[in-house]
Amino acid sequence: MDLATEHDVRTGRGEPGPTESENDFQDFHGFVVARSAVLFRGALVLTGNREAAEDLVQETLERACRKWRTIAAKDAPEAYVRRIMVNLANDRWRRFRRTVPHQDGGDRAALADQYGQVDTRDQLVRALQGLPMRMRTVVVLRYFHDLSDDEIAADLRISPSTVRSQLARGIDKLRGQFPALSGPSPQRPTEGIR
Numbered sequence: 248m249d250l251a252t253e254h255d256v257r258t259g260r261g262e263p264g265p266t267e268s269e270n271d272f273q274d275f276h277g278f279v280v281a282r283s284a285v286l287f288r289g290a291l292v293l294t295g296n297r298e299a300a301e302d303l304v305q306e307t308l309e310r311a312c313r314k315w316r317t318i319a320a321k322d323a324p325e326a327y328v329r330r331i332m333v334n335l336a337n338d339r340w341r342r343f344r345r346t347v348p349h350q351d352g353g354d355r356a357a358l359a360d361q362y363g364q365v366d367t368r369d370q371l372v373r374a375l376q377g378l379p380m381r382m383r384t385v386v387v388l389r390y391f392h393d394l395s396d397d398e399i400a401a402d403l404r405i406s407p408s409t410v411r412s413q414l415a416r417g418i419d420k421l422r423g424q425f426p427a428l429s430g431p432s433p434q435r436p437t438e439g440i441r
Contacts (some may be wrong), residue, residue, distance in 0.1 A: 275315045279308060282325055285392070286332060292387045293336040295376040303339070307332040329392070330402050333384055340380045374424045382417040385410055 283304065290300035290307075311318055311328045318324045375383050381403070388399045396407040396414075403410070 274319055275312055278311075278315075278319075278324065278328075282328070283308070286328070289329070289387055289391055290332060290336070292372060292375060292391050293333070293383065294339075295372045299339070303332060303335055306335055310335075326398070326402055329388075333388075333402065336384070337380050370425070371421070374421050377424075378417050378420060381405075382413045382420075385413040386417040386421070389414055 286304050286307065287300060290303040291297065294300045294303055307328060310331050318327050321327050375386065378386065384403065385399055388394045388402065394402070396410045399410045400407045
């Protein structure tokens with residue numbers, strides 16, 4: 248019997264509890280279960296490709312796992328992990344931007360058609376891929392992760408005014424590629440909402 252077990256038996260504690268590394272693993276596993284779908288959606292929009300998004304999330308979680316004790320001690324572990332993902336996406340984009348040819352979508356389907364909606368979504372992802380990386384990242388963090396200007400600025404280590412500028416330019420570029428969709432959005436009923 249080792250000294251720790253002998254001490255537990257003498258003090259009436261019985262079986263020793265989980266070790267610190269087991270607790271870290273359980274915390275990380277809980278984080279992955281809770282947040283991997285959100286990370287995947289963001290990665291899919293950043294990369295525009297399911298396989299690349301899966302690889303990006305996998306690499307992000309691998310790096311996060313190695314430093315989980317440090318990350319878990321932070322005020323916002325999800326923001327820290329999201330920052331890892333954005334940095335990895337930026338690195339990949341820099342490496343591969345010259346090797347991947349830009350593919351233009353052929354025919355545009357009618358908006359009322361269900362398959363047309365899938366095509367429109369695909370066109371949107373392709374249009375996002377055409378934006379510069381920082382601009383794309385700002386648009387994704389705003390509209391897919393619902394972050395505020397200040398949260399995006401903190402994640403990307405830029406000023407809130409730069410976030411607003413990049414967002415406005417990105418939306419203008421996207422609207423230029425979708426003139427039929429760039430009209431004013433329909434008003435939501437405000438009755439009963441305060």
